[in-house]
Amino acid sequence: MARPKRFHKMIRIGPVEVGTYRDDRGREKHTAACTAPRCGFSTDYADRSAAELAARTHHCAP
Template sequence: MSAYRRFRDRLRIGPVQVATYYDARGRDMHTAACTAPGCGFSADYTSRAAAELAARTHRCKA
């Protein structure tokens, strides 16, 4: 069963989207996910700055 996440405060940096959500324990979490076809990059972070840094430095291999 997949987790239901309601994303808020979304930002797009190139092909990468950064968003904030609450995890299962009610903590603020931040994610960065690449939307380019065939890339598959996504990662969760505890700080917004880390997620935005990952989005700015991400380079697609696809």
């Protein structure tokens, strides 16, 4: 059974939250996820700057 992801270094950029976690192999990963209803945007990145850039440029579908 997979462990739940434990996020730290959370920031919010508009409706998108960016958080950092460690994967199963101990590598640091970064996630950007939109919290708007019915959006569904969520991606993982290898570095924090890419996740923050995705958060800044994300636009929810109307």
